[in-house]
Amino acid sequence: MKLTLFLLLFSFAMNALGQNVSLSGKITDERNNPLPGVTVRLSPSMLATQSDASGYFTFPHVPAGHYSLTFSYTGYRQQVVPVHLVGGGTEVNINLYPAPQELGEVVVAGDRTEFRKREESMNVEVVNEVYIRRNLGGSLMKSLERQPGIKTIGIGSGQSKPLIRGLGFNRVVVVENGVKHEGQQWGVDHGLEIDQFAASQVELIKGAASFVYGSDAIAGAIDIKPHPVPPKHTLGGAVDIIGKTNNNLYGTSLNLYGRKERWFFDSRVTRLDYADYRVPTSRVYVYDYAVDLKDNRLRNTAGHETNLHLSTGVVEEKYRSVFYLSNTYSKSGFFANAHGLEPRRVNTEEQDASHRDILMPYQKVNHFKLINRSSFSLPGHEVEAELGYQKNFRQEFSPYVNHGYMPPLYPTRMRTPQTLEREFEKQVYSLNIKDNMAWGRHTLAAGVNTEYQDNSIGGWSFLVPAFRQFSAGAFLYDKFTLNEHWLLHGALRYDYGKIKITKYTDWFNSDVQTQEGTVSQALVRADSLQRQFQSFIWSAGFNYNREKLQLKANLGKSFRMPIAKELAANGVNYHYFSYEKGDPGLSPEQSYQLDVSVTWTQPKWSVQLSSFYNYFPNYIYLNPTSRHDYYYGAGNQVFQYAQSSVMRYGAEFEAKYRFLKHWSTEFLAEYLYSEQLSGEKKGYTLPFSPPPTAIINISYEPQFSRGPKNTYFSLDYRLTGSQYRIVPPEKKTPASQVLNFSAGTTLRVSRQELSISVQAQNLLNTRYLNHTSFYRLIELPEAGRNIILSLKVPFTLLRHD
Template sequence: MKLLRFLLICFFALQAFKAYNQEYSVKGTIIDSLGTPIEGAHVHTSKIFTLSQADGSFHLSNLLKGAHQIQVSYMGYVTVDTLVKLSKDMTFNFKLKADTSTLGEVLIKTSSVEKTTVSRELVNQEYLQKEFTGSLAKSLEKLPGLNAMEIGAGTSKPIIRGLGLNRVAVAENGIKQEGQQWGADHGLELDGLSIENLEILKGVGAIEYGSDAIGGVIKINNTKKPSEKGLSGHITALGKSVNNTIGSSLNLNYRGDKFFYKLKLTGMEYGDYSLPTDTISYLNFKMPVYDEKLKNTAGKELDMYAQVGYMGEKVESLLSVSNVYQKSGFFPGAHGIPSVDRVRPDGDTRNIGYPYQRVNHFKVINNNKIYFEEDYLEILLGYQENKRQEWSLFHTHYANQQPPVVDPNLELNFELATYDAQAKYTKRFSNQHTTSVGIQAKWQENRIDGFNFLLPQYTSNNFAAFATHEFKYSKKLLYSFGMRYDQNSIDIDRHYDPTLYEYLINAGQSEEEATAYAERSPQVDKDFGSFNVMAGVRYELTPKWTLNANAGTNFRIPTAIELGANGIHHGSFRHEQGDVNLDPEKGWVADAKLSFKDKSFSWAVNPYAYYFTNYIFLKPTGNFSVLPHSGQLFKYTQSEALLSGVEVEVEKTFFSKLRTLAVAEYLYNKQITSNRSRNYPLPFTPANNLFLETGYTLWQENKTFQAVEVYLNARLAMKQDQIAQGEEVTPGYELFGAGVSGSIHIQNVEARFNLQVTNLFNTKYFNHTSFYRRLEIPEMGRNIQLNLTIPFGNRS
């Protein structure tokens, strides 16, 4: 009896224990705002993880009674974080919202969920397809704080808050784009029509990207998974009248159970572009512009992008391979001594003659993400090979120089190979605290060739470690902190030119001076180290009012061109010389953004300030170089500097159909020296400007036409008389444009279109940051452009 009593007590105790620790399950579906099921969304608690299926369904089992934090996330959508109390099996249906919001179908802004202290802008693929002008940076100029440094009709590079060249980093899938960023005549080797999402970080939000990110980072995200199984994609066509551009792009996606594939092809060809003038003045020399077309500015581009991705329950992996090929001509009057004979028409406005540039950028990126219970690990690997060449009929400034036996017309050749490896571990300790730590390593080798010399041969490497932490104090208050340490080394090869030495000796120069000039680049082996910190806060004063503020230090490692350049830079008609004693740029940055957003009205004001203890820039020395046809000697130097400004953006929609937009930018900067009369502004500073646009929606919904909008816009640029030494004052200007955009639906075929006219009145004006500005070459004339996109298959 005692044994039976004991067994009964054990049985009832076990049943009570099981009842108290009952295991339950949570199931449901995940859809987007249109009701489309989302496959591959991450659903997890602190212990259990799963992915949603093709129909959007998910199932979490073996959950004990009590409270559980459930998080649902999917790239491109707002993360849902909710607390549930389980006392039985439960069903939940989650609707995810896109992580960007559209303002008038033009600007896609940061009023999204992924709340952050950083000042940033977001645009999606639809915006890029609509606004694409032939180059990425030029297509982003409607965004606050963004300007483009143009090099002809198909090439440009970005300027953020007056900072460009090596002060703005461009990254694709986490890997920084590495080319010859230092050159004003070098564009971005990227296919703007293959970009899926793009994010612009300003100021201290770029701490994870290190050197070259003082102004900010343009983050290109080509990691989007096709949302439905099967084949999908779109075709985009582009036509421009200003240079008779013909271009098209094909994007294909295929998704299976665990794998997905993408293929993107873009081709573009254009002729000499039109100018609203028949005469230009270069070095006080008048040159005709025959038929108002700038000779030899034609070009072509051919891009390829392939990607394969794996979606596992705990592991995601993505392999991307791309190649961008560009070839474009230089205006012959921009190279060497002005000559009327060189700019006479050759009878073909689409051929590419001497001089021209040819660039090929090959890139492989591998993204890996491994999920754990409350954390994940990201591993990024990258390889890039950038080949940039400038071709020109062999010419010599020295009587004793002979043409090379191989490729005698290859003037400059740069081959830059870059290897990247990164790892970042992110741990979520609670709803309030999330920490990321990472390490990065990069190795580069730059090889040179050609009958001219500008940039030395070098190798460099960089090792860095960083940590960031986010503290969500409450639903309204978010803090962020970060720190980073970089250790960089650069080894520049000595380059000695015996031909130049012989020429200078024969010209009567002393042996000492001839030797100094003939050593075009000394042997340099330098190490740099830098530690930087940042802090930010985001406070939601009310549901409509938000304040973001950030402050921190910044740095930039001097480039090989700044340390070791010593030669004539064509198009600038000057001798540029580096300084091996330059130190890394260091400084402080602070910005604040106050924003208001209602259903039909929003505005934001974003003041900022940068202080540099040793800003690097190219400064005229007041001396003329002894090199023939070289002009004045310019030397890279350093100075204290202050850069400040404010960005203002206002948008208002009236009665759901009339959209108005205003974006204004004011910049002020200067060198800070002991002599206040020598406190010149910094070079390549965009003029203060204002962009205005208004659009009226004709049809919100119609069987044939949808969201058709007619719009007018204007860009007003002030006179730029705050100029650096060696720059010219640029007059102000007013440009006007117009367009119509929307969608056409005919049976089962949809086409998105944007027909626009820029420089409507064929105004003659100058862009202060243009490569051709110092040649007194105005910007392009009137342009009529049509962008047409036709999606097909399952929508991605």
């Protein structure tokens, strides 16, 4: 009944909006060159948009009437044009002329970010490729970690997983080119298969975003935007070169793009190669066993990565269709002394012979992705559609280790290679359709999301069974302009999910006690299982915008269906020395969250405070029990998935102040508190709960009349508090202090621009522990001093103005 009502409301809105007319146009400069990124506001409707890479803008569905268009672009005179919409389509073409004093590019980026924040009631941060280049880490998630509320689970020097306000795994959605990225995100040791050189702009949504992105966005979303479409009649590209001292990384990324009138292409090839990384200690303890490190390097943490990207399509005034094809491949080692049932059985002489070789244990991951994004304008509607296919193929290799009733020698009859410990293959088909509409003061979006997964497994070890999963959701979102200062938001979404788990039987026999005596038989480790889930979720919020003040709040309910690991895991996790068991009776997670944010901006300073309160009636977590499994888990502690009510709250704070013309300072801080309110771990916090953190920054940005431009020198002093509120077997983590330095400039050498940046991470080579690190349980400190040098060389081969 509720679904029927929802569809009727959607149909009514579609029919009512058909009476609207379209308003479009092109914006050029004084030489008739297209101007991208111009802010266009339609008054008094309070609608706003920005021009695309070709200078075009459109308001596809506006009620007839008298309006005024305001065109704003940094460095150009603002223009206001009256328009009268009576029917059909109206086109307004305009030239903008430079203002007497032009401002720098950084202000333009800030204006776009400001526009996005003013329109959303959710907590949104936007970073561009300049920010990513200034903060290059071992992965895209590491590059974003400076943002308050964003943390990572580090996995060596080249892999990491995102955490938003202390929640990660299948509670954070990562979107690339409009489609949800699907890998093996349930694994602590499984990184994110994303090329950070291919990211143009990243939106960080902190807080419940399920009504937009679906079930897994219960903690937030990371939306990775593609590069803008190239200007017409151009051919060019860029070369990025990067080197790092800590793990002797060297790499390059080559970009080549081109466009005629309608058709364009954009391609990229990235190659990275790195050695074992260094830590500021010569000895670590793996569960009380002392492990000496040669040259302070973690043996077998080397790796390499190769990424290919191609986008191509057609762009017209009212229609565009773009195909995105990518393939990311990586091979990386696991720290040899922290993997398997017996970490002491490591041939250190073989492992230490070279710092660049990759021996067992190691993993190989290949992620293929093909996406089509299309959009077209209809009378009264702007329709967007994404169709995607992904294939994630992961293999983990390790020497065969028997336990329980496994045969002491690997049988020759087995088709699975003796070194293949685990194999996961996931194929994903996605379809998203969204219709953007305007009706008077209402800006509406309605859409559907569907996804089908086929997951198969292999290898001689078992942890998670094969499964198939289908999910679908439909949503309606309304943004209502009350007046020039108030925006009201409301959303309703219905989700349906179905998972079918395949029965798994051991490939070896075990002794089982029955009424007839001891029987040797193959054990069923996971029974066939089929579950269905559904839920209605909602969201409501507001924005209050004045010239200097921004106030926003959002209250919503989110939903997450249990994953296969939580329902049916039954095996040893060799990375964590644990035996993990699922619970087939788990109910879907429900979450209620309130977000409140206030921002005050002055010409020389700004302050932003974002706070949240979050309640889970039935949070799913991996509970460490007092039991040990000696038959099938080699004596490892048993961890059982369970549910409890959980309360969380926290805040992020940002303050910026420019105290001199070229000098500025910044203060960033975050705090999170979480507590389990029921269950066996009542009173405890949640795993991977980050401690309070603060960053004090000072920056110097000189300006030269000739020569270098965009020059900066920046020093970060990061203070991380202690984390003594833990969930066993987690260990308490002491406080730490770290210095990071960065600098950069853009030079012009014989008509060619060169952008150079350098970073010194952990400048003083401080020994400290990261509470959210994958290797925290074995007291492994973070990487030592790391000097990162990067060079970007853009080039133009052809351009017709």
